[in-house]
Structures are given as C-alpha cells and as structure tokens.
Amino acid sequence: xxxxxKILARAAGKDQVSTGEIVKAxxxxxEVNDLYLxxxxxxxEMGGKKVWDKNKLCFVFDHxxxxxxxKSAKIHKEMREFVQDQELxxxxxxNTGVCHQVMPEAGVVWPGMVLVATDSxxxxxxxxxxxxxxxxxxxxxxxxxxxxxxxxxxxxxKIEINGELQPGVMAKDVILHVLGKLGADVAVYKxxxxxxxxxxxxxxxxxxVICNMAVEMGAKTAYMQPNEKVINYVKARTNxxxxxxxxxxxxxxxxxxxxxxxxxxxxxxVPHSVDKVISIEEIPxxxxxNQAFIGTCTGGRVADIAAAVEVLRGKKINPNTRxxxxxxxxxxxLEANKLGYIEDLIKxxxxxxxxxxxxxxxxxxxxxxxxEVCVTASNRNFPGRMGSTKAAVYIASPMTxxxxxxxxxxxxxxxxxxxxxxxxxxxxx
Amino acid sequence: MQQISGKAFIFGNNIDTDQIYPGRYLExxxxxxxxxxxxxxxxxxxxxxxxxxxxxxxxxxxxCGSSREHAAIALVHAGVGAxxxxxxxxxxxxxxxxxxxxxxxCPEITSKVNEGDFLEVNLEEGMVYNKTSGESxxxxxxxxxxxxxxxxxxxxxxxxKMTAQxxxxx
Ligand code: SF4
Numbered sequence: 319x320x321x322x323x324k325i326l327a328r329a330a331g332k333d334q335v336s337t338g339e340i341v342k343a344x345x346x347x348x349e350v351n352d353l354y355l356x357x358x359x360x361x362x363e364m365g366g367k368k369v370w371d372k373n374k375l376c377f378v379f380d381h382x383x384x385x386x387x388x389k390s391a392k393i394h395k396e397m398r399e400f401v402q403d404q405e406l407x408x409x410x411x412x413n414t415g416v417c418h419q420v421m422p423e424a425g426v427v428w429p430g431m432v433l434v435a436t437d438s439x440x441x442x443x444x445x446x447x448x449x450x451x452x453x454x455x456x457x458x459x460x461x462x463x464x465x466x467x468x469x470x471x472x473x474x475x476k477i478e479i480n481g482e483l484q485p486g487v488m489a490k491d492v493i494l495h496v497l498g499k500l501g502a503d504v505a506v507y508k509x510x511x512x513x514x515x516x517x518x519x520x521x522x523x524x525x526x527v528i529c530n531m532a533v534e535m536g537a538k539t540a541y542m543q544p545n546e547k548v549i550n551y552v553k554a555r556t557n558x559x560x561x562x563x564x565x566x567x568x569x570x571x572x573x574x575x576x577x578x579x580x581x582x583x584x585x586x587x588v589p590h591s592v593d594k595v596i597s598i599e600e601i602p603x604x605x606x607x608n609q610a611f612i613g614t615c616t617g618g619r620v621a622d623i624a625a626a627v628e629v630l631r632g633k634k635i636n637p638n639t640r641x642x643x644x645x646x647x648x649x650x651x652l653e654a655n656k657l658g659y660i661e662d663l664i665k666x667x668x669x670x671x672x673x674x675x676x677x678x679x680x681x682x683x684x685x686x687x688x689x690e691v692c693v694t695a696s697n698r699n700f701p702g703r704m705g706s707t708k709a710a711v712y713i714a715s716p717m718t719x720x721x722x723x724x725x726x727x728x729x730x731x732x733x734x735x736x737x738x739x740x741x742x743x744x745x746x747x
Numbered sequence: 748m749q750q751i752s753g754k755a756f757i758f759g760n761n762i763d764t765d766q767i768y769p770g771r772y773l774e775x776x777x778x779x780x781x782x783x784x785x786x787x788x789x790x791x792x793x794x795x796x797x798x799x800x801x802x803x804x805x806x807x808x809x810x811c812g813s814s815r816e817h818a819a820i821a822l823v824h825a826g827v828g829a830x831x832x833x834x835x836x837x838x839x840x841x842x843x844x845x846x847x848x849x850x851x852x853c854p855e856i857t858s859k860v861n862e863g864d865f866l867e868v869n870l871e872e873g874m875v876y877n878k879t880s881g882e883s884x885x886x887x888x889x890x891x892x893x894x895x896x897x898x899x900x901x902x903x904x905x906x907x908k909m910t911a912q913x914x915x916x917x
Contacts (some may be wrong), residue, residue, distance in 0.1 A: 355776060366910065453814060454845065455842075457902075463906065490890065503811070678768070703770065
C-alpha cells in the first residue's frame with residue numbers, strides 16, 4: 319500500500335484499502351474558513367446539536383480579515399457565537415492569518431493525520447505527510463455532526479522532481495513548470511506524491527508551496543514523505559505522538575512523471591488559466607504591471623518575503639506600480655519584522671496589509687480594476703479571481719513579483735540578484 | 748427520480764468555480780441572490796435566460812478551482828436540472844451531489860449537443876437523449892450510494908434521518 323492508503327486505512331479502522339474503494343474515514347482535524355457560514359446553518363438544519371469533538375474543529379477568519387463589509391462582519395459575528403456556544407478549543411480570529419499557515423503553526427497538523435477543511439488548498443498539508451483535502455459546506459456540516467466523511471480511495475500519481483535550482487529560481491517556479499507541462503486536469507480525483515532528489519531536503523515552506531498548488535492539477539490530496547525538517551517543525555509545535563508511514567516498495571503508481579530542474583528558469587502562468595505557463599524569457603517586454611502582490615497560502619511566508627527583499631532592498635518600486643505585501647500569518651509578520659524585512663519593504667514603497675487572504679480571491683485589500691495587470695505570488699488567475707473579470711493576472715514567484723514591482727514590467731528577477739541589478743535601479747529613482 | 752428535461756446551455760473546458768460563482772459575491776447567503784449570479788463569469792446572461800429544468804453541458808473539469816459550495820447552490824437555485832460534462836472537478840462533484848443536483852459524466856457530450864438543443868436526462872440509465880437531433884448519448888452510471896443521496900434530494904435529508912435516530916436512541 320501507499321502511505322496515503324495507509325493513512326486512509328487507519329482512519330477507516332481497516333487493515334487494507336484499495337483504489338476505488340469507498341471508505342468512511344474518521345477526521346483528525348477539521349477547519350472552516352470565514353466563507354462558510356453555511357456549515358453552521360446546515361449543521362443545525364440536519365439536526366446537529368453539539369459538534370462531534372470540540373478539540374478537533376476550528377474556524378479561521380482569513381478571507382475577510384478584518385471584515386471589509388457589513389455582511390462579512392455578520393458572518394464573523396455568527397461564527398464567533400457558534401465557537402463560544404460549542405466551546406471550541408481552537409479559534410483563529412482576524413489576528414492570525416491564512417488557515418493553511420496558521421494551522422501548522424498552531425501544531426494541529428502532523429504526519430499521518432486526516433485533515434479536512436472547507437478550502438481547496440488543503441492539499442498544502444501533504445507537505446507534512448498529512449492527508450489534507452478540501453470539501454464544501456454540506457460535507458463539512460456532516461463532519462461537524464459525525465466526525466466522519468466518505469472518501470473514494472484515489473489513484474496515486476508520482477511526480478519525481480530531481481536536481482538543484484539555480485539562484486533566483488524558487489519552489490514556485492518548479493510547481494508552475496510542472497503544472498504547465500501536465501495541465502490543470504491531470505490529477506482530477508487522484509492524489510499526487512512528489513518525490514525525487516529536489517524534494518527530499520526541501521524546507522517546510524517550499525514543500526508547502528508545491529503541495530498547495532497540487533490542487534490546481536485537480537488533485538484530491540498531495541503527499542511528500544516527511545523529512546527531518548518537517549519532523550522538527552511539527553515536534554516544536556505539538557507534543558502529540560505520531561508515526562511516519564512508509565509506502566511499500568511494491569506499490570504501483572497510476573502514472574509516473576519525471577522532471578529535472580537543474581536548468582529551470584523563472585516561470586510565469588499567464589491569463590486566464592493556471593496551467594498556461596511560459597518561461598520568463600518568453601514574456602512580451604511590453605506588459606505593463608499595475609499591481610504586484612506578495613502573500614497568501616502559496617507565497618506569503620518568511621522565505622517568500624525574504625526573496626522579495628533580496629530584490630528590493632535599498633531600491634524604490636516603479637512609481638506606476640503598486641506593491642501589496644500581506645504576510646500569511648501574524649507569526650510570519652513578526653518574524654519578517656524582526657529580520658527588518660518589513661522596514662525594507664515599506665521603504666521600497668510597498669503597502670503592507672493585515673495577515674489573511676487579502677486580494678487573492680478579489681474580496682478586499684487590493685482588488686483589480688478593469689484593464690489592470692497584476693503579477694501575483696498567489697495561486698489562481700481565473701477571470702475575475704482578483705477583482706474585475708477584465709483584469710489580467712500573471713502568477714509567478716515572489717522574486718519575479720518583486721522584480722515586477724521594481725520595474726513595472728514582467729522581467730527576469732535574476733537580473734537583480736546578480737551584479738547587474740543596480741543598472742535597473744538607477745533608472746527608476 | 749423524476750425525468751429531467753430542458754434546453755442545453757453549452758460551456759467549454761475548465762469552467763472554474765470563479766466563473767460559476769465569482770468570489771466577490773461570496774458573502775451573499777440567500778439562495779435567490781446567489782442564483783442571480785449563476786455562471787456570470789462564463790455567460791453574463793445565463794441567470795436571466797435559464798428556465799427551470801434546463802441543462803448545463805460542459806467540457807472537461809467542470810467546477811475546478813475553489814471549494815465554494817455557492818457554485819452548486821447557484822446552479823440549483825437558478826433552476827438547472829442537471830449538469831452533464833465530460834468530466835468534473837472533485838469538490839464540485841461532491842458538493843453538487845450533496846445538494847441533490849444531478850451531475851452526469853458523459854465523455855462525448857459536447858460533440859453531440861448544440862446550444863439550445865432540447866435534452867432529456869435519465870440518471871438511472873446514465874443516458875442523455877437529444878430530442879432535437881434524435882441522438883442517444885451514453886454517460887457513466889452513478890454508483891448506488893450517489894443515487895441514494897440524489898433520490899433523497901441531497902445528503903441533508905439523509906442526515907436528518909440519522910440525527911433523529913440518534914436522538915431516539917438516547
Ligand atoms: S490565500 Fe488565497 S488561495 Fe489561500 S486560502 Fe486564502 S483565498 Fe484561498
């Protein structure tokens with residue numbers, strides 16, 4: 319069996335599961351974000367009284383934090399009342415950050431667990447060797463009542479990524495490249511395991527970037543075998559006992575793909591589909607950038623902010639371009655602040671906003687006007703995703719986003735980390 | 748289940764949930780308000796033109812993107828009788844079934860139906876009958892468990908039964 323199957327088998331109380339089988343799995347932790355007030359209504363509508371386990375359910379206020387409208391304020395209010403009524407142990411209000419960042423930080427994510435959230439990017443937690451998957455409001459309401467959910471045991475695709483990145487190329491470029499090659503529907507209803515020499519020693523943050531975007535290939539869940547960095551991260555945040563499940567050597571994958579990233583250059587996903595990916599060299603020089611955005615569950619961690627600072631420190635952004643930076647969590651904000659990054663960014667001309675999702679889904683804190691162009695470190699560029707359906711969104715690494723803020727163009731960020739950097743900066747005063 | 752029939756509205760591949768239900772309306776909770784924006788990102792006139800029972804026909808990976816259930820709620824309350832697509836994204840598919848919205852995987856559908864054709868969908872048989880062209884198109888039959896949910900009108904009625912039994916047992 320695969321490690322993913324072993325997780326599901328354990329959650330279903332079985333010795334064995336096989337592909338295609340429908341199992342009822344016990345959920346170790348469930349999360350509802352602030353788009354999903356419906357879960358509470360449905361919970362009561364279906365006869366729910368007390369949630370199945372007050373230690374295993376949390377709400378995270380991230381999409382609308384702090385509330386930008388009266389309606390969203392009401393959503394938060396009703397959710398807070400529910401949290402109090404149900405005496406939930408964990409609660410993440412508007413002062414915490416994006417769910418996929420704050421949950422691992424709070425120690426509620428660990429290898430081998432089943433994590434279900436009302437958010438498609440729950441695949442992120444494959445970075446920790448967890449089975450993380452997204453569901454809708456009604457599914458979540460049934461979990462809130464019963465603590466269980468049915469799953470079809472998925473086919474598993476293996477994506478092996480080997481090699482080492484050149485300076486200026488990031489995990490984001492790797493996953494964009496893979497997505498571009500394999501397409502937005504390669505893994506519909508399937509699970510993806512990422513392996514290979516590139517993955518093995520990867521930092522926690524980079525692992526999260528890659529697993530986060532597995533859902534853009536349709537994946538139900540993503541998985542990486544936990545490495546030492548993950549184990550240390552988790553142990554620093556929870557006393558919980560966990561064991562690392564291994565895939566049997568005779569396991570047969572549904573599909574196998576191999577990538578080599580030694581020569582990879584920065585990648586950009588162009589409007590209006592995540593899998594329309596080209597190399598930075600192929601971007602037309604004349605694309606003018608109105609807004610650059612660094613943040614979200616994909617590109618808002620300390621490592622991402624550090625990469626942007628590497629490009630921006632001591633320079634000024636293009637006067638025609640806005641740079642919005644939203645740390646993924648308060649913990650990230652504190653750390654970035656301690657390291658002096660926040661000051662560097664503000665001096666470069668950035669706008670810093672409250673940890674949370676921000677304009678990622680077009681709700682607030684930097685939505686786009688018709689005709690505007692945005693380069694973003696987030697994960698989606700469907701029409702209308704960040705505001706007007708007539709805006710164009712390019713997805714790239716935080717470093718490429720920073721370079722775009724600096725020049726007002728989509729340009730190879732490596733120019734700024736080599737000696738060549740200053741020649742651009744002088745033109746831009 | 749009762750017969751599903753209506754005219755076809757055709758959509759392409761990878762119709763994501765932002766096109767089915769744009770994120771800027773996510774704070775709406777009233778089904779009627781939600782329905783008014785159904786498929787707005789792909790066809791701004793859809794919500795006005797659709798009549799009860801009409802059928803959404805789409806290419807591959809319908810409903811990809813976010814997990815928002817609003818997408819399925821919008822389709823249900825706009826009166827859509829069924830969505831027939833070449834394939835569906837997983838979360839959307841689950842959401843639709845949980846809400847009692849008929850979804851049928853039919854790999855050939857977009858090549859056999861034109862905009863406005865009158866269709867009849869039979870879920871038990873997994874069949875689509877194109878009354879305009881006279882063609883019958885075979886789709887994938889639904890599993891028993893899924894048919895159970897759909898014929899109860901969604902997962903809520905099923906769960907209501909369960910919680911009532913739990914209460915009785917106390
Ligand atoms: S940051 Fe963006 S992708 Fe991540 S949970 Fe928030 S809205 Fe979704």
